[in-house]
Amino acid sequence: MTIRNLLLATVASLGLAGAAQAHFQLAYTADTLIETPGDIPVKLIFWHPFENGHVMDMGEPQEVFAVHRGDRIDLMDRLAPITFTGTSNAAAAYETSVPVKRSGDYVLVVVPAPYFEESEDIYIQQLTKSYLNRNEMPTDWDQPQGLATEILPLVKPTNVVVGSTFTGQVLSEGKPVAGAEIEIEFMAAEPDMESNAPKPATAAPMPGGMIVAISDANGYFTFGIPRAGHWGFAALGTGPQTEFEGKELSQDAVIWIRAWDME
Template sequence: MKTILLALAASAAFAASPALAHFQLVYTPEVNLEKPADLPLKMIFWHPMENGHAMDMGEPEEFFVVFKGERQDLTSTLEPITFHGAENEAKAYEATVPVKRNGDYIFALVPAPYYEQSEDIYIQQLTKSFVNKGGIPTGWNEPVGLPTEIVPLNKPTNIVAGSTFSGVLLSEGKPVPGAEVEIEYMAAEPDVDADRPGEPTASPMPGGALVAVTDADGEFTFGIPKAGFWGFAALGSGPATEHEGKELSQDAVIWVRAYDLK
């Protein structure tokens, strides 16, 4: 019965899938640190593969970091900024977070639901990104307890370009089979000083979004062809399905960083 319900939920996600893939960013340019640093983090809701339209963010509901299993609330560090996209300007957020100890830092953002007029639905992308200090792994493969999230099965801070990335999609802590996962390359990494996109290093693919589907265990794998930041978004995988009387797509987003093997 459960499988049937999940299959129905998955087909609903397919139907609601927009032509253009929008991705919530939690972005910092350097995810492998050797020395203590004040990390600049940028929260931007954007179409990063096409360096396209950016959306106004409302005040985020939650922003936190998990380090060695301990969660620290960072909501008070958020400051509003304007992101000067290639097509338009949009409200975004930034934070500066000190990183001192060695290990994995998992940043998580719960943005306010965003109203997408063209589809008459709300979208809320629960987003995780990762920073490591000192090359010491301390829990990057642990869930952080979001209503829906993608948990990496490869270390997300140093994927080799040409290898693969796998993740498992969870909703309320349980694997979600048969769910669509959209995949994007961050073509124009934001300039964190200017709050605008850098020079694009890739163009959108013909045929629309890149898509994988989770298997019976809720897992997916994608071959990473190129160094840089790759985003994965499971659409409508979260338990919340309604906001202010309208349909809500509560999505799980994860960002990983790939490097060329030199």
């Protein structure tokens, strides 16, 4: 058990549930299925979106890019700082945009600067992927992006059906990670793209705290999707880098998917 997980378990045992809620790096777009070509706005926020809780200050990301038909589109020159104001505080965040032109998948990747979590005395770096698609043409969603750690989806992440399951494989330097702890988060409060503040939450935090899954011997995990919206999965401490500036680093793999009700 890492120091991070040990501290979270201690906090939970003391009944301080709010302090044990999960950090999640967002790479959020209001729409994931794109019909009209153009620049699609993206908000990069380090937040607790399930309970619409505390927002963490982001440093300038190390990398922000999209992958389309195997080609990398650098988005750093589109990056701009913003302030995101949650219900309890305001914090530094970023916005950018993805130029969506041709049909196919656009895999959005964010490699944030490590964040120092003072309460745990460690750094956290969540390497994050989210997905856009134009015209229902699959091109890139099922391919790894060569990150230090990442979750490879085995179900198309832009249109998962409510009541079905999502399966992912946790990778570290391209190899499966057995026994990884995966925190699962519903984005109950979505960011408002205009005001840089959260919309009203549509769900309450789960009784019993964070939903957690464990990857099997080949790095796979499966979760049944109970409702429509954005779902995040964070594999904790699965990256190869374990130290930053003399302190422990939890290098996490994060993936966001979009689930829909059948009509």
